[in-house]
Amino acid sequence: MNLQPLRTKEDLQQLRDKTYETISLRIKDTNVEKEINKYHILICAGTGCTSSQSHKVRKKFEEETRKRKLTDKVKFFKTGCFGFCKLGPIIVVHPDKTFYTKVKLENVDEIIDQHIEKGQVVEKLLYKSLKTNELQKTMNDVDFFHGQNRIALRNCGVINPEDINEYIAMDGYQALAEILTKKIAPKDIIETIKKSGLRGRGGGGFPTGKKWEIAASYEGDKKFVLCNADEGDPGAFMDRSILEGDPHSVIEAMIIAGYCINAHQGYIYVRAEYPIAVERLEIAIDQAKKAGLLGNNILDSAFNFDLDIRLGAGAFVCGEETALIKSVMGFRGEPNPRPPYPAEAGLWEQPTLNNNVETFANIPIILRKGPEWYSSIGTDDSKGTKVFALAGQITNTGLIEVPMGTTLRTIIYEIGGGISDGNELKAIQTGGPSGGCIPADLIDTEIDFKSLTDIGSMMGSGGMIVMDQSDCMIDICRFYLDFAQDESCGKCTPCRVGTKRLLEILKNISNGNGEMEDLETLEKLCHDIKDASLCGLGQTAPNPILSTLKYFRDEYIAHIKEKRCPAGVCNGLLQVVISDEKCVACGICARVCPVNAITGENKKPPFHIHQDVCIKCGACIPKCPVDAIYKR
Amino acid sequence: MGIRIEKNEQENFRKLDEIIERYKNQEGMLIRILQKSQEVFGYLPVKVQAYISEQLNIPISTVNGVVTFYSLFNEEPQGKYVIGVCMGTACYVKGAPEILDAVKDELQIEEEETTMDRLFTLKSTRCIGACGLAPVMTINDEVYGRLTPADIPPILYQYIKTHKKAQVTNENE
Structure with missing residues (x-):
């Protein structure tokens, strides 16, 4: 790419106007499909x-258009995440904004034949509404995007992230x-940032403007942004999507932050x-x-700012800011007690301003559109929008951005x-591992920083895992504690030893060896760890x-008193049983059983599994010709 | 990956010198140097750690502390293909444990182990951010999504086949 250094604001404006012209057919509303060439x-x-x-689909498209000499008529661009990952690969044909889902290599010819050559939409690749069964043609029509307001993700799926000109065309820089x-x-x-009400999107929700003000107030030989x-929270991928889809928005915001706090x-x-994000x-x-x-x-302003990438090496605790600072300096990512906060003494003991990707991505547009515009979105407590990663047992997994104050019901059932x-x-x-489980009856909660904390969970970085009856809450806790104790850096005892003890108790319960006193021990230990740990992880x-x-105590009790896992997940509590009605007494199960736990007489159903002998290996289940054997 | 230290040792240490030379005067570059060294050697044996410690004049305890702290660094040689089964929450609730079991079953190795032929190393990894495709698994840089246990044998077979073909070509040359 041939890039000339820009010297003035006018240079930038010129470049913007020029590039805007070339990408305008993606942005303008055109319904005059006949005139499209x-x-x-x-x-x-x-x-x-x-x-x-x-990437293979894109390659094939490029080859085909070259073969058919259509390169003047059609141009292809990489773009950032649309958020609807479940139905990938997604392609959008402009100017008519046709939204094609699950495009496979074999669909490439069809799209060129029908859409490009004849101007007809390939209907079988359109999204079909689950509610009305109608085909939904453009991105705005698709149910998934209703109720969304893409601010941090504004350029994802619109521009080519590998071309700075396209970011500039969308008023970037x-x-x-x-x-x-x-x-x-x-x-x-x-x-301005204070007035906008923007709060840190990394989890803590600290007011961003305030953080900048504090960082600006400290003097240092060399300050840092x-x-x-x-992004370590399992199940969250918004920062990754922003970096992959709109990296310049983060860069622009960091330069502005540097200007504000006098860092270079x-x-x-x-x-x-x-x-991909790194590249x-x-x-x-x-x-x-x-x-x-x-x-x-x-821009000839005498202001200098340089930017480097530092690669993490796989440690969850490095998401904590003091640990992150240690890691940037090349050491073990172990946190330090605060204060002093990084704004006072961070990288190499110098004042350091630390913000999360999504927070930075909001800054340029707030400065352009004004704080009033931003603060008009959201709730009293939390302004603007938040990106959530929807995953788990939900139909449309993917990335969404909704105004603060949207209810969980809207997110789960509408979007x-x-x-x-x-x-x-x-x-x-x-x-994520720092949050909590919200029960189904609180589904009408309007989510913002405060409401989530009030009901015992937290915003975190925005992972949202949906669970149904097949998920056991004790097993999920065991999963998170396994994660936390594995990722505990080991510096402070409450976290290092405490999380291990919690995990042991949970394992006991899920194996059927729990006692009712365990619940009290768990609760007490939890509070001790919360009070005494050094950093956010613990x-x-x-x-x-x-x-x-708090919300699923009966499930703990079922595990402890009844020795039963209601969701049928905890292996230690399961029984393998044969359905009396379904069994045809063929005897295959008895032959595959490695411990001879299954007895019965051929052709005289049912067969029977002796629970005291059974080792729950499950070998018999797939062998049954009539699916009569199951775990419960 | 999979480069044995005995082979190419001199060549690799020459590359290591270049890496150290490039970064040693910048502050806080230990992790970067270790990352680059691991790209050269495939893993970070004590010998390499000791060399880096000497050249940078940092205590070997510090170097080893960093190596053992971050999950990206390996002190053991790795297989040619590193399989990472994602154990993020989204994948977990969508059946990642069964995927992991299927790989273990197929290759007869446990987590963090390498097959006898040094072809595969099995790891359970942290969330790779492809939650929309859960459950997912990576083999080196390739990502496989929406998996069921039944998908595992054919995927692994592709790699074994590629490897065998490459071996045959090598022998013929």
Whole structure:
């Protein structure tokens, strides 16, 4: 790509207008389909769709159009995540915004034959509404996008993240240019952010403007801006999607942050497990440098800001800011007690401003559209929107962005399309290993930072795992505690030893060796760990247990008193049984049983499993010709 | 991956020197140096850690502390293909444990183990952020989504086949 360094705001505006022209057919509303003679086809290149082979689909499209000499008529672009990962690979054909789902290699010819050559929509690739059974043609029509408001994800699925010009065409770097050209005072910018009500999206929800103000107030030889892209919460992938779909929004915000707190060096700490995100960031940083928007003397304003990527090496605790700082410096990521907060003494003991990816992605648009616009969205407590990663037993898994204050019901039943296979909702887990399980009867809760904390969970980074009757809450807790004790860095005792003890008790309960006193011990230990741990990891690790003890106590009791797992998950409590009605007494099960636990007389049903002998290996289950054997 | 330290040892240490030379004057580059070294050697044996410690003038305890702290670093040689079964929450509730069992069953190894022929290493990994496709598994850089236990043998067979073909070609040359 040929990039000339931009010197002034006017240069930027010119480039914007020029590029806007070329991508305008993606943005303008055109319904005059007959007049179309040019197409832009956007192909999702996020991790979800890439795993569904979207890169091969793109390659085939390019080859076919070359073969058919259509390269003037159709252009192909990689784009960021649309969020509807379940139905990937997703492609959108502009200007008529046709939203095709599950596009396979064999569909490429059809799309070119029908859509490009004849202007007819390929109906079988359209999304079919689960509610009305109607075909929904454009992205705006699709149920999944109703009720969504994409602010942090504004450019994902619209622009090519590997082309800085397209970000500029969508008014990118305008906020930065405005600030640098007019030399707006840092305190005014910070005031704007404070007024917008933006709160940190990494989990804690600390007011962003306030954080900037504190970081700006400390003097240092060399100050730093840090971006936390160490998205460790299992089940959350919004930061990854933003970095993959719109890396420049984060870069622009970090430069502005540097200007506000008088820092000239920034670091983005990103997980090594996210190779596509790292690659896009590298491309973006390189292009921003070439365009004169990053590095020395940005837009001829004498302001310098440089940006480096630091790769995480796989440690959940590094999402905690003091641990993250240690890791950026190349050491073991062990947290430090706070205060001093990083804003006072962070990287190399210098004042350091640390924000999460999603927080940064909101900054440029807030500065452009004004704080009033942003604060008009959301609730009293939490302004703006939040990106959630919907996963688990839900029909439409994927990434959504909704205004704060949206109810869980809207998210699950309107956007998420309900529970998969028509099952019944049991619980919603938010906040990852630090959060809690919300029971189905609280589904009308309007979610924001406060309401989630009030009901014993937390916002966290925005993972939302939906569970149905087939999920055992004790097993889920065991899973999270297993995670927490494995990821505990070991520096402080309450977390290192405490999480291990919690896990042991949970394992006992799920194996059928629990006692009723265990529940009291669990609860007491949970509070001790919360009070005494050094960092957020330990302080929040007991949350899954505390919330399930509160809302699903009967399930613990069933495990302990009745020695029964209601969801049929905990292996130690299961029985393998033969259905009396279904059994045809063929005797196959008795022959495969390794411990001769099954007895019966041929052709005289039913056969019987002796529970005291059975080792629950399950070998008999798939062998039964009439599916009469099951676990309960 | 899978490069044995006995082979190419001199060549690898020469590359390691280049890496150290490139980063040693920048602050906080120990993790980066270790990452790059692991790309060269395939893993980080004590010998390499000791060398880095000497060259950077950092105590070997610090170097080893970092190596053992982060799950990305391996002190043992890895298979040619590293299988990572995602154990994030979304994958877990969608049946990741069964996927893990299927791989164990097929290769007859446990987690963190490598097959006798050094072809596969099995790991359970942290969330890779492809939750929309749960349950997922990675083999080196390739991601496989929406898996059922029945998908595992054919996927692994593809890798075995590719490996065998490569071996035959090598022998013929």
